[in-house]
Amino acid sequence: MHAAVVVFPGSNCDRDVEVALARSIGRAPLRVWHRDPGFPKVDLIVLPGGFSYGDYLRSGAMAARSPVMGEVIRRANQGVPVLGICNGFQVLTETGLLPGALMRNAGLKFICRDVHLKVETAASAFTGGYAKSQVVRFPVAHHDGNYFADAGTLKRLEDEDRVAFRYCDPQGRVTAETNVNGSLGNIAGILSEKRNVLGLMPHPERLADPELGGTDGRAMFDHFVRVLH
Amino acid sequence: MSANEITPEVVAAHGLSADEYRRILKIMGRAPNRTELGIFSVMWSEHCSYKSSKRWLKTLPTEAPWVIQGPGENAGVIDIGDGQAVIFKMESHNHPSFIEPYQGAATGVGGILRDVFTMGARPIANLNALRFGAPGNPRTRHLVAGVVAGIGGYGNCVGVPTVGGECNFHAGYDGNILVNAMTVGLADAKRIFYAKAAGVGNSIVYVGSKTGRDGIHGATMASAEFRDDSEEKRPTVQVGDPFTEKLLIEACLELMATDAIVAIQDMGAAGLTSSSFEMASKGGLGVELDLDAVPQREQGMTAYEMMLSESQERMLMVLKPGREDEARRIFEKWELDFAVIGKLTDTGHMVLRHRGDIVADLPIDPLAQASPEYDRPWTPTPKRAHLAPADVPAPNDIPGALIALIGSPDLCSKRWIWEQYDHMVMADTAQRPGGDAAVVRVHGGRKALAMTSDSTPRYCLADPVEGGKQAVAEAWRNLTAVGARPLALTDNMNFGNPERPEIMGQFVGCIRGMAEACRALDFPVVSGNVSLYNETNGRAIPPTPAIGGVGLLADVGRMATLAFKAPGEAIVLVGETLGHLGCSLYLREILGREDGQPPPVDLQAERRNGDFVRDLIGRGHVSAVHDLADGGLLVALAEMFLAGGIGAEIAPPEGTPPLHAWLFGEDQGRYLLTTRDGDALAAAARTALVPARIIGRTRGDGLTVRGERSISLVELRAAHEGWLPRYMAGGA
Numbered sequence: 001m002h003a004a005v006v007v008f009p010g011s012n013c014d015r016d017v018e019v020a021l022a023r024s025i026g027r028a029p030l031r032v033w034h035r036d037p038g039f040p041k042v043d044l045i046v047l048p049g050g051f052s053y054g055d056y057l058r059s060g061a062m063a064a065r066s067p068v069m070g071e072v073i074r075r076a077n078q079g080v081p082v083l084g085i086c087n088g089f090q091v092l093t094e095t096g097l098l099p100g101a102l103m104r105n106a107g108l109k110f111i112c113r114d115v116h117l118k119v120e121t122a123a124s125a126f127t128g129g130y131a132k133s134q135v136v137r138f139p140v141a142h143h144d145g146n147y148f149a150d151a152g153t154l155k156r157l158e159d160e161d162r163v164a165f166r167y168c169d170p171q172g173r174v175t176a177e178t179n180v181n182g183s184l185g186n187i188a189g190i191l192s193e194k195r196n197v198l199g200l201m202p203h204p205e206r207l208a209d210p211e212l213g214g215t216d217g218r219a220m221f222d223h224f225v226r227v228l229h
Numbered sequence: 230m231s232a233n234e235i236t237p238e239v240v241a242a243h244g245l246s247a248d249e250y251r252r253i254l255k256i257m258g259r260a261p262n263r264t265e266l267g268i269f270s271v272m273w274s275e276h277c278s279y280k281s282s283k284r285w286l287k288t289l290p291t292e293a294p295w296v297i298q299g300p301g302e303n304a305g306v307i308d309i310g311d312g313q314a315v316i317f318k319m320e321s322h323n324h325p326s327f328i329e330p331y332q333g334a335a336t337g338v339g340g341i342l343r344d345v346f347t348m349g350a351r352p353i354a355n356l357n358a359l360r361f362g363a364p365g366n367p368r369t370r371h372l373v374a375g376v377v378a379g380i381g382g383y384g385n386c387v388g389v390p391t392v393g394g395e396c397n398f399h400a401g402y403d404g405n406i407l408v409n410a411m412t413v414g415l416a417d418a419k420r421i422f423y424a425k426a427a428g429v430g431n432s433i434v435y436v437g438s439k440t441g442r443d444g445i446h447g448a449t450m451a452s453a454e455f456r457d458d459s460e461e462k463r464p465t466v467q468v469g470d471p472f473t474e475k476l477l478i479e480a481c482l483e484l485m486a487t488d489a490i491v492a493i494q495d496m497g498a499a500g501l502t503s504s505s506f507e508m509a510s511k512g513g514l515g516v517e518l519d520l521d522a523v524p525q526r527e528q529g530m531t532a533y534e535m536m537l538s539e540s541q542e543r544m545l546m547v548l549k550p551g552r553e554d555e556a557r558r559i560f561e562k563w564e565l566d567f568a569v570i571g572k573l574t575d576t577g578h579m580v581l582r583h584r585g586d587i588v589a590d591l592p593i594d595p596l597a598q599a600s601p602e603y604d605r606p607w608t609p610t611p612k613r614a615h616l617a618p619a620d621v622p623a624p625n626d627i628p629g630a631l632i633a634l635i636g637s638p639d640l641c642s643k644r645w646i647w648e649q650y651d652h653m654v655m656a657d658t659a660q661r662p663g664g665d666a667a668v669v670r671v672h673g674g675r676k677a678l679a680m681t682s683d684s685t686p687r688y689c690l691a692d693p694v695e696g697g698k699q700a701v702a703e704a705w706r707n708l709t710a711v712g713a714r715p716l717a718l719t720d721n722m723n724f725g726n727p728e729r730p731e732i733m734g735q736f737v738g739c740i741r742g743m744a745e746a747c748r749a750l751d752f753p754v755v756s757g758n759v760s761l762y763n764e765t766n767g768r769a770i771p772p773t774p775a776i777g778g779v780g781l782l783a784d785v786g787r788m789a790t791l792a793f794k795a796p797g798e799a800i801v802l803v804g805e806t807l808g809h810l811g812c813s814l815y816l817r818e819i820l821g822r823e824d825g826q827p828p829p830v831d832l833q834a835e836r837r838n839g840d841f842v843r844d845l846i847g848r849g850h851v852s853a854v855h856d857l858a859d860g861g862l863l864v865a866l867a868e869m870f871l872a873g874g875i876g877a878e879i880a881p882p883e884g885t886p887p888l889h890a891w892l893f894g895e896d897q898g899r900y901l902l903t904t905r906d907g908d909a910l911a912a913a914a915r916t917a918l919v920p921a922r923i924i925g926r927t928r929g930d931g932l933t934v935r936g937e938r939s940i941s942l943v944e945l946r947a948a949h950e951g952w953l954p955r956y957m958a959g960g961a
Contacts, residue, residue, distance in 0.1 A: 009476055009563065009564065010386070010475055010476075012386075012387070012475065012654055013388070013654060013656075015655070016654065016655065035562075051385075051386040054473075055386075055472075109649050110378075110385055110649045110650075112385075112647075112648055112651045113648050141653060143385075205656065206656055209656070211659055211670065211785055211786065212653075212657075
């Protein structure tokens with residue numbers, strides 16, 4: 001399979017996700033610079049973490065309007081899987097490919113720590129490597145990860161099984177104490193209607209290597225090889 | 230009086246003494262104009278010239294077979310094998326951070342990053358050493374919040390992990406906090422870039438952000454003590470733009486992959502003045518700058534403002550002839566300003582043109598060489614009375630004393646701080662904050678770098694020589710405790726007003742102790758920074774030589790951590806315990822006293838014990854390792870318990886000092902180890918002539934000193950994790 005990582009000025013987790021992808025799929029993903037003309041034909045598009053264009057405006061707002069995103073939106077609408085991690089998730093909500101918004105963390109501070117996540121659905125190319133209700137540990141590192149959507153949108157997400165991950169404790173209990181950033185419904189990641197777009201705040205690529213203290217993230221990348229061609 | 234007239238008041242306002250002004254007149258052969266005077270003032274400021282400290286810094290050992298570049302360049306460079314080099318330095322941003330904590334700390338991080346990538350390294354880790362005033366001081370909370378947010382705001386955006394550091398509180402820093410930032414970078418050993426200009430006629434190129442009116446006279450401000458007017462100095466603090474810094478890193482590294490650069494220098498303190506001066510001076514050349522070509526953020530800037538601006542995220546380069554367009558394309562790709570603003574000449578002068586006039590003409594060599602160097606008078610710090618363990622009262626309750634210590638501002642968990650720093654970006658952080666040293670993998674291989682920052686100012690205040698030794702030894706010990714071979718250090722010397730002989734005595738004492746330890750431990754100084762005049766209304770900070778150490782692990786898989794790993798293992802105490810309580814945290818936190826002498830550092834024992842421990846780690850003979858420092862044995866055990874969630878029971882062996890002195894004494898050169906085979910370890914220690922005793926076993930879910938009540942993980946964790954978040958939320 002072939003993957004592409006979109007690089008905006010200010011992206012800073014592009015290399016991290018490239019390393020994780022290469023480890024699982026056996027070949028380095030392509031890097032697509034925000035101004036590159038044309039966009040390669042790929043089986044997966046990744047929007048990495050970072051501070052695209054500095055994020056001095058709302059996080060992800062500038063990147064969402066960058067020329068390269070026009071093509072990403074087209075591909076997503078054609079069904080190409082798109083994974084947005086952290087800043088990538090923020091960009092996806094700003095483009096409208098995913099509903100809702102990521103507001104400032106409820107504690108108003110940047111948070112970098114490992115969190116436990118409950119896998120809410122295994123029905124997607126991104127989460128098929130996990131079992132439903134499995135608890136995984138990924139790190140978060142963000143200032144604006146407080147997921148918000150109106151009541152109608154939330155209901156649709158729940159009814160259509162589109163909540164991918166929720167913040168929970170090591171036993172899988174989803175509580176107010178485990179809600180690291182104030183997200184509605186402890187939501188850490190959501191899927192698009194066609195289930196081919198995933199946005200999540202935690203970083204699976206940061207715990208995909210035993211020497212970094214965990215490998216729970218690896219199953220996501222390993223699974224791509226099985227389902228994407 | 231004309232605006233350009235140089236009166237004694239104008240000279241004094243530039244931080245120059247009457248004697249220094251006489252030197253200027255001699256060098257120039259005429260009275261300088263305002264712009265020229267401004268240039269002298271920044272170049273001769275303490276911050277840029279090291280005029281009070283140079284004489285003593287020269288006495289530090291700076292060489293070893295693995296040192297590629299010692300002090301004198303933007304940062305130090307060491308060889309880590311396989312054609313790779315590590316470039317690192319620590320630098321202070323104390324004065325600006327006190328005035329404007331967020332921007333002061335943020336631009337401190339930006340500045341030290343530039344010092345490292347200007348030499349060709351990709352920054353791979355940041356650390357910081359922070360000292361704040363007493364928690365009860367009304368400004369402390371605001372300063373902690375601002376500094377931490379500023380460090381995080383900059384480092385997180387740039388995408389370099391902030392992996393370690395230290396943070397203390399003491400009333401001695403009420404009027405002058407310390408914010409010391411360190412960057413470690415990785416480079417190709419054959420592609421190190423220097424500031425030495427060469428090639429008459431070569432273009433001088435300006436890249437990065439535009440020049441604005443911010444930070445004018447920052448270097449001069451940082452070279453004076455505070456009075457009650459520090460608030461008014463806010464305009465001298467710069468504003469950081471980490472996004473531009475990120476672009477600048479990528480653009481510079483992209484250009485550095487070609488061979489177009491002759492010399493490169495970041496614009497730090499004293500901006501354009503200092504960078505162009507240094508490049509020309511190191512190359513023995515002259516420089517001609519056209520200030521109209523300098524990218525400017527606002528209109529109508531004068532030559533004086535442009536030369537003294539400390540706008541951030543700017544670099545100056547000398548390019549090979551004909552390579553300008555290639556370089557320009559790279560900077561345009563990254564949407565950064567790029568301007569040819571002058572050329573190198575053979576005149577030995579710095580000539581500045583602005584709006585058709587020559588606005589300054591200064592001889593470079595005489596200015597650089599006649600830069601004042603002082604042998605300031607100094608008096609040795611008087612020796613304090615020794616405090617015998619038997620003369621220090623025992624606590625009413627040993628578990629209670631541990632709970633109080635582990636929850637005290639200096640020993641409590643700093644999680645509230647480091648969770649605001651992205652410490653994992655770049656996906657190579659193998660040991661996160663909270664251990665003895667951070668460990669960051671060298672990308673793509675098995676090797677890893679250990680890094681730490683250490684200083685114990687209360688020891689330095691009591692006895693600068695022993696305190697200087699201890700700071701170096703502790704950094705060396707922390708690197709050893711994760712299994713690394715310590716390679717070199719950077720020092721950030723924070724002191725009060727050097728014009729006072731007792732302060733100068735502290736500086737000289739610390740340097741002497743550091744030099745002795747560096748020699749004994751084969752741990753040279755490769756870079757550093759001096760911050761003087763850290764005093765307010767005549768009250769100086771405790772002497773604080775912050776040591777940033779870097780070590781190498783051949784295999785990241787062999788790294789040691791402090792967490793207890795399994796029940797039933799022997800706990801071995803390595804090193805000699807006399808129960809030294811002078812200057813200890815036990816004395817200060819439990820008894821409210823700060824007297825006595827600091828623990829002496831036996832450098833031979835330090836080295837012997839450390840080499841023994843490192844060897845055991847390398848052979849995989851130990852399961853957990855922790856060095857003993859602030860708070861002594863019981864605090865170290867508690868930290869191992871907290872990290873691993875497995876309890877322990879210990880009892881003092883025969884012939885030890887009084888129980889409280891054994892548990893809380895801060896004797897140096899010690900480690901705690903766990904192993905499955907305690908007897909084999911003890912035998913190996915006997916062979917190596919290293920004092921080592923089995924003091925207990927890991928077991929259960931509590932920490933127990935025989936004969937005392939057991940302390941639960943919940944109780945210990947509540948104390949350890951509780952204080953800082955509670956304090957920052959407005960409680961105490």
